[in-house]
Amino acid sequence: MESVRDTCLRTAEDVLDTLQLANIDEADLNGITQILQFTPNSNKNSDIKLLELDTHLLNVLNEGDCLSFCGEKHEPAVLCTKDRTYDIKEAETSNSWMLVPNFKFAEETQSNERIIERRDVKGIYHTYFEVHNCKPKLSKLLVVLEPSSFKGMEYEQNLDRGTLYDWHRLKSEIQASEEELKRALTDYMIINIDGYFRLISFEYEARALTLMLDLIDENSWELDDIDKDVTYESLKELIPWPVFEGLFNAYTEVSEKTKSDGTSLYRYNEEKTCKFLAKVLLAACPKNDYKEFMEAWRIGTPENMEPKESYLSGVALIIYNSSKTRKEVISFPSVNLSDNINTRFSELFKVKDKWTIDEITPYVSGLTTDKLNVNALLTKYTRCSKVNGIKYYSTKHGK
Amino acid sequence: MLVRVKSNPDGKEDWVLIELQGDVDTSNGEHMKSQNIGDFHFAKDGTPILIIGYHILYGKDTPMSKPIAVLKKKSNSEGCLNEEHPAEYTVIAIAKRKIIFKTRPKRIVNHFITQ
Structure with a gap:
């Protein structure tokens, strides 16, 4: 490769000579020729990384927002935007990628005479980071918050303060975007007490909710007649405000009725309340x-x-x-099951051979992604059969 | 641990990605610095043509469905990094178009000899 060895600057004549040698008619070409060249700075690649972008990531960068790589040393890193999480994987290209700044495309290279322009190649690359939109890694959230879970005012004194998580610590240890993390805090009823995010222990939740429900009888309220202020006033010695607020919001919804001063009354969500009481029974x-x-x-x-x-x-x-x-x-x-899809299905089919879609949905909905909904998951990982017109899903391999 | 990737919407350049089959190397194993790689032409019909040494490559200009961002690691000497933020990257450029040369290179010398 003669020209690569050639260290002196190529001139227009050199370019034309080569064209003639190559049997290419100069008249068929646009006027501007770009000579690609390495500079002493090329291939100093150690501080350069290439990152593949999907439409969302491109928009984020175009708007000037930050991305962040997130993860502890022992975890595979993820990439987060404000509201999405991506798995990243270093991928190898079979071809060479040459990056060139200031390059002129076909439409910009028209000229009546031959013009030689030099383009410095930044380097040749063979790897880049591949990205895949994924679910936030939230299973760790419950693990790290467990030791500091709120068990009641009387236990607060003995709390090891080193186990407490504020927003900053949570954000840097949990692989999830900000929005997803905030949503998870609500979903798992994680409550901000004096700046620290705390799980509510099951025993405490059971005790507090029972106290709240007892007030229905005590005050002879109708089911859609629940007075939030009265409930809090009666229990404030036992339930601190942020915990009360979290529990009350989780279990009630605004009812159609209002108090005489116009403020809302509430009703307990029957399904959520009954479900929790069932859990209490099942725990025993x-x-x-x-x-x-x-x-x-x-x-x-x-x-x-x-x-x-x-x-x-x-x-x-x-x-x-x-x-x-x-x-x-x-x-x-469902919270005790594996996050691995295959393991989860084998756990499910171990306890029960055949599932209807309604039965299995709550146990697999946590594994779905934008591209893979519950139906797609079932199609991929289970076998469907019909008994008396009802569809059942069972293990793909086996009887 | 969080490693931030900063983006400045104005300070970012558009680069092109040129994809070549195989690798580019010097014939005598010399280090590649201050060296010409090849001449890049566009034919009147828009076909990219790259002449490297005695090889002609015909390519194709395609938009990338997944563009590539070029991230540059901030060096520690700039002082704003600490244990909590052990590294930081800046997006210095984004490549949205690539020119791919996937056909086998034609050897010029063949023309030359047959002439």
């Missing part, structure tokens, strides 16, 4: 006779609320125990 006893369980559940819920079998979805399963010839309600919370 994970395996129950169906009839006994439904009876205990009904007694435990406030009057006029009606526990329904469907409320157990994602919390417990109703199965037929052939050795005891009885229907049973067994505790089966």
